[in-house]
Amino acid sequence: MSETATTSGPLIHPGEWHIHYDYAVGDTAARFFTELRDNMKVYARRCPSCGRAFVPPRAYCERCFVKTTDWVEVGPEGVVEAFTIVYEPFDGLPVPPYAVAYVTLDGASTALANFVTGVDLSDPEVASEALALGSRVAVAFAGKREGMITDFHFELLGHNK
């Protein structure tokens, strides 16, 4: 927010941007989100050249630059590849603490990000041990789904290193 301008202090003019967008997700992402919303399934898109199964799905393989073809169901379980626990509040972002992880779902070639629930985050040492790389998680779907990435999150299954 603006500071109070006085004759002795710096003169500050406040400014704000409010910009609305309606992002069309395109046919490829729409299929992915429809499967999440309607069938509670996670699908990857496979490259016919290198065989990589990409989640999130892409219309083209970004390595081979050929159109991806097949839809491959992945998960619902997977392995933690990286995570963080956010303890600092940032304006415009969720209220901390929260955990975000990249997870390779079973059958996928790439890791997919989402929030992780079911872990007590109050003690960073305990929580970070629980989320250690290699931990197994499962996709858990929200009751009310809207065709968004937040229609699901990851739940910890326990250590499996």
Add this chain to the structure above:
Amino acid sequence: MPTKTAIVGVGQTGYRFKRTDVTIQELAQDAAAKALEHAHMEMADIDAFVIGVAPDALIGIDNVDRWIGQALGVAHRPQLRVNTGGTTGAAAAQAGYVHVASGMFRTVMVLAADKVSETPDAQWVLNTAMDPIYERSLALNAINMCSFQAVRQMSQYGVTERQLAAVAVRSRRNAAANPYAHLRDPITIDDVMSSRYVCWPLKLLDCCPRSSGACAVIMAAEPQAASSPNRPAWIQGMGATSNTIYMGDKMGPGRDTDHADWDELAIAAASAYERAGITDPLSQIDLAEIYAPFTCTEIAAVEALGFCAKGTGGAMGEQGMFDMGGPMPVNPSGGVLSANPISATALARVAEAALQVMGEAGEHQVPGVRRAVATGIGGTLQFHTCMILGDDA
């Protein structure tokens, strides 16, 4: 063959949290004037301008390069904006180098400026740079994307939080000798270890500040450069790489680079080293100015630059390998952990490396420098640049 090109002038405003006494274009003017004075040149001597501006929303002025250019008096000369996120300043230097090395321009001013402190919402702005369809609503930002790197370093290589802290302590120790740095108070390992977690495992003192300031560099082709009153810092080599924005592609079984490492920087460095004739970086380079906004990123960089084996950067740093007076001084200026005017941050690495080669770095001068390396990174650790500066063409 590229035209031989050197940096012949450097201007920095000094980096502070807030600059309420100047607008962003006035900051740019101050840096430009200092660079011209340093090079013993006039604005009329500059043939073209490359202006680095990172995402507009960080300063809340759309396409602010329009304001900066006219403030510099660019009339009747070409001006080009470069934006590659955090890499912006180094990518601008890359573009400026190509302008001169191509033979199309004799002199180029590369300039970048930022006033990030004028919004408290920098991490929210950086969140808007994430994929709006798949990733933005997951609260990803510049800090947690580096946390993902740190946690993989810890898991794969046994990097410790104390090794991360050692990077922060050394940066501040060096910054104390650099009057341009934003954060100059010395800190201890205990200070870092007891600072609060921001995005585990990164704590507050593992993170760079957000700063205001501007940096300008003047490049000149061989005849002009050789007659400069300053010792020219010749650009001996340049390399750059890009990679996917999807961090998850660098983690799963289908990865061809790893988010723990900076294999991309190694590719950029290999290209720069080859052009500069460097085969043994540890013996042929005298210091490094590394774009490391978080402690973990410097560890990835020293490995990618070939100063030590992959997985050993944390331990080597803890043992003093990268200290002033050590085998490979890293960030004599105090680096990004001590000053981060985002658009200008990577250009400041180039400027500081040039000043070291020119023998004009002041209190943080490394003795007898013949060659220095400067790096930049940006995006989701997806853009990497590497520039080699030396005392002969």
